[in-house]
Amino acid sequence: MLFDQLKNPRFFGPDVTSVQLLQTHISYVALTGTYAYKVKKPVNFGFLDFSTLDKRKHFCEEEVRLNKRLCPEMYLDVLPITKKDNTLELDGNGTIVEYVVKMKEFPQESIMTNLLMQRKISEKTIDHLCAILVDFYNLQKPSEDVKKYGELSSVKQNIDENFDQTRPMIDVTVPKETFWSIKDMVTKFFELRKQVFGQRMKQGRIYECHGDLHSGNIAIMGDAINIFDCIEFNDRFRFCDVASDIGFLAMDLDYLDYPYLSSYLIEKYIEKSKDLTIYLVLNFYKSYRAFVRGKVYGFQLNDPHIDPATKNDIQNAAKKYFELSAYYARLFSLDFEKQRPVVFLVAGLSGTGKSTIARKIAVDYHGTQINTDVVRKQIAGIDQYEPHHDQINTGLYDPKKVEQTYERVMQYASVSLKKGENVVIDATFQKKKYREMACHMARKYNALLLMIQCICPDTVVKKRLEDRLKGKSVSDGRWEIYLSQKTTFEPFSSEEICLTLDTSEESYTYRMNFFHQLLSQVYQVK
Known part of the structure; x- marks a missing residue:
């Protein structure tokens, strides 16, 4: 009866002419x-209990109270639904x-997930969002009750x-091998890395967080960013390491x-928060969060109102989350399985996206990114x-200064390798002798060297370089520089085993295949 009423415009007042009903x-x-x-x-899912009217009222009130922290103007009131005659x-x-939470509605197209699909989210948006979140965490003074979580x-x-509640979904949304592989890696993390918690x-990184921080719970309208729908139903999901959020x-x-x-x-979160140890647990919590999302999607399969086509979409989405969880688990397992540090040599001509790739690799493998453009100007x-x-x-790009830059880069990299830390060297590596410098350094510190060459069609490079000139960048790369580099770049030899990445290829499958291939190479010679 209630389900039907929620689809009826008249239920919400004489001025309402249509209703769109969403559900989770x-x-x-x-x-x-x-x-x-x-x-x-x-x-009642155990971790969440809305089984009685009193509990639903309580958590409606909690939802309004807690969400006013990050979007005070959106959450308005808790209203009763009454029955008479x-x-x-x-x-x-x-x-x-029953009880309802009344909120101001915002256009569905302003949801960050939808804006991402339209390519309307920029690094500037991420900067703004990150600043809001860091301020949100920093303004808190967590109690001991919060910290214990x-x-x-x-x-x-x-x-x-999570694992217990997902068992019924084995071979439905998560293959048996994937489930047990993730579980085994998590168990090892708890055994071998327990001190990181x-x-x-001690570093004060446990907060009363949002708890459900994904793009579907963020609305962006102009310069206003509203982060809504935080976890209200279970303190232990909201009281957590900021790395989990x-x-x-x-x-x-x-x-x-x-x-x-x-x-x-x-990168921006660390820059703004100075949370330098987040990498100790970042991949662990990313794996956990992907697993949670896969589990939650699986729960929806039990809803009698979902049609078969939607169920199929839900199964595919859940499987994708579990696969991503396994990828992160393999990454965090390197922390206690690998014997040697890794030098990632990320090469490519100007505008081929090597700095973007280098940053991604540095985050995934918590390595130090060293960029020749930055070092040159230092x-x-x-x-x-x-x-x-x-x-x-000429100038900063005189051959002697280029040589000096690569020598300094190797010096910086050596400092990290001596400590057993991974390094990502972000440079053109136009000449073979510079790549040989990296090979010599890797051998000296018994490090694994992996080479990645970024490539891209000329039309894409030209557009990127033109756009770069309009903004602020550490790179001085220009179209004429790229054309010159094409004629003088010394190709990788057959002895220089490298992975090639076309950065103009933007499909999820292509990118994840590359990231898995790179991870497999690390595992092969760890």
Whole structure:
């Protein structure tokens, strides 16, 4: 009866002419044009209990209170649904049978997920979003009750619950091999890296977070960013390491085929928060969050109102999340399985996207990214963003200064390798002798060297370089420089085994195949 009423415009008042009804595994949301009304389903999943009217009322009130932290103008009130003479009314005077959260409605096209699909989210948006989140965390003074949720036992409770609740979905949404592989790697992490949880607690990185921080819960309208629908139903999902919160959004961007915005988000978060140890747990929490999303999608399969075609889409989405969770698990497993540091040599001509790829690799493998454009200007004692459009082989790009730049890069890389840390060298590597410098350094420190060459069609490179000139960049690359580099680049020899990445290929499958291929190479010689 309630389900049908939520689709009826008259239920929401005489001015409402249409209703769009959305649903998740735990709620219905009726969109009426001006206001949105959210009703919690009478479900009990163990970690969430909306099974009684009193509980649903309580969590409606909590939802309004908690979400006012990040979007105070959106959440308005909790209203009763009443029943009188066998008729349901919104905020009527009959017997209360349900409660709704009343919110201001915003256009569905303003949801960040939809904006991503239209390529309308830029690094500038991520900067703004990151600043909001860092301020949100920094303004808090977490109590001891909140901090204790960072303990190994609390984290393990959430993880174990996930696995238990997903078992019925084995070979439905998650292949048996994937399920047990992830579980085994998580178990090893708890055994071999358990000290990192206490370390994060001591550093004050446990907060009352959002808890469900993905692009579907972010609305962007002009310069206004509203982060809504936080976790209200379970403290242990909201009280967590900030890495679990920020890692959720980074995972979501990876899932939606925006891996480079994902790595940019992490880079900017660290820059603004000074949270230098997030890498100790980032891939762990990204794996956890992807697993949670796969589990939640699986829950929807039990809904009798979902048609067969939608069920198929849900199964495919869940499988994709579990595959992503396994990828992150293989990444965090390197922390206790690999014996040697890795030097990632990321080469390519100007405008082929090597710096973007290098940043992604640096985030995934928590390596130090060393960029020749930055080092070149450090040596010259100038700001890294100061443009120097010198002629080829002159000024900062005189062959002797280029040689000096590569030597300094190797020095910086050596410092990290001595500590057993991964390094990502981001440079043109136009001449073989520069690649040989990296090979010699890797051998000296018993490091694994992996070479990646970024390529791209000329038309795409030209557009990128033209766009770069309009903004702020550490690179001085220009179209004429690219054309010159094409004629002088010394190709990789048969002895120089390298992976090639066409950065103009933007499909999720292509990109993930490359990332898996790279990870497999690390594992082969770890």
